[in-house]
Amino acid sequence: MRIGELARATGTKAETIRYYEREGILPLADRTDGNYRDYSPEHLATLTFIRRARELGFGMEQVRLLLDLSDRADKPCEEVDLMVEGQLAEVDRKIADLTRLREELSRMLRSCQADRIGECRVVESLSGRR
């Protein structure tokens, strides 16, 4: 399987696949006579895993850890679960931050009753005069 095919199969750009290889997160592929990368079904599985973990918001280092863990079928799930819990907490924190932002932006909008910037409460509140 060539890089373009793998790219289409996983919704990843070829450049990104090569980037994962450089980072050592996706194993090296075999090469054809013409020096094209030749991927196996295992590569497809690993890349799928990487993409799903990335979409869930895990960073590259965490993806690396998750990949390592996923190879050890005999180990307890505990570590994996802890990582997922940690990521969940991180996402919750981000949602809370954004919700605060949302409220503030919405409050600003409601506060603008003027129609000239000179009296605009939006601009005022950005200036820190509130």
Add this chain to the structure above:
Amino acid sequence: MRIGELARATGTKAETIRYYEREGILPLADRTDGNYRDYSPEHLATLTFIRRARELGFGMEQVRLLLDLSDRADKPCEEVDLMVEGQLAEVDRKIADLTRLREELSRMLRSCQADRIGECRVVESLSGRR
């Protein structure tokens, strides 16, 4: 006012202030005999504005626009309001994305009943076998 004082007053690192200057978003400061930057109260006001806009999630280009607009006391608020609305929509989109993530992570955690990675549904669902 020297850079460290301005930094403390606004909760900004000195490096960041110099970065804003390089970017042309914060006007050049006067210099003392010893070549230290010497900031005015206007600089303090501008930097406060920049920081508040950044905290609200506006990008640098948008901050630049907001600064330009805030100087035109006679202009209608419309443009400013539109930018705030746009930012609000952006924040809503991010909250929606994160909420989806949150649900998926939480679903994964609940699904893990096994105690060995070999049977772990968390690892399974990352692998795309679900």
Add this chain to the structure above:
DNA sequence: ATGCACCTTGTAGCCACTACAGGGTCAAGC
């Protein structure tokens, strides 16, 4: 032989900072 889609490596750019390295300035205390 030609065209075209695909592949190769290598390098630079994105955003908004942040972190140095290597040096200069200034005020206080001895």
Add this chain to the structure above:
DNA sequence: GCTTGACCCTGTAGTGGCTACAAGGTGCAT
């Protein structure tokens, strides 16, 4: 006058996770 230490200067490189080229090679159909 000299040292100490806090502060400042410029310039450059790094962060994360890609993405976008440039310049060239390969493979297959016509």
